[in-house]
Amino acid sequence: MIQGKHIVIDARIRPSSTGRYADRLLHYLQSIDRVNNYTVILSKDDDWEPTADNFTVKRVPYPQFSFNPINEIGFALTLYMLRPDLVHFCMTQYPVLYFGNIVCTTHDTTMLDSTRSKDGNQWVHKIKELGYRFLM
Secondary structure, three states: OOOOOOOEEEOOOOOOOHHHHHHHHHHHHHHHHOOOOEEEEEEEOOOOOOOOOEEEEEOOOOOOOOOOOOHHHHHHHHHHHHOEEEEEEEEOOOOOOOOOOOEOOOOEEEHOOOOOOOOHHHHHHHHHHHHHHOOO
């Protein structure tokens, strides 16, 4: 018998428009994979529930997009405590302090060429842009 892996899917992006990708991924994985065990990470207010026995949910208080170091450290520690064989991040934003095996979906690379400051503070914008380029 094949021993399944523990795969964590960071689906905190689910409530956004880009979250349709995560929804479809979770929907179809539940119908085709009965070997691996999945932990789906959701925002604390997300009411999604799995339909397959090999899927569980872990709700976390950490926002999807955060430059707060406490959130980054807390989320990375949460991932380490889950002891996954693989983590799939459904968006490019993932904790830089997590060094396990990862798969990261990048939906587009527009941000690498055309970004603009939303709040008018060019210094903050440049720091955020450098962080995004680092993740890419």
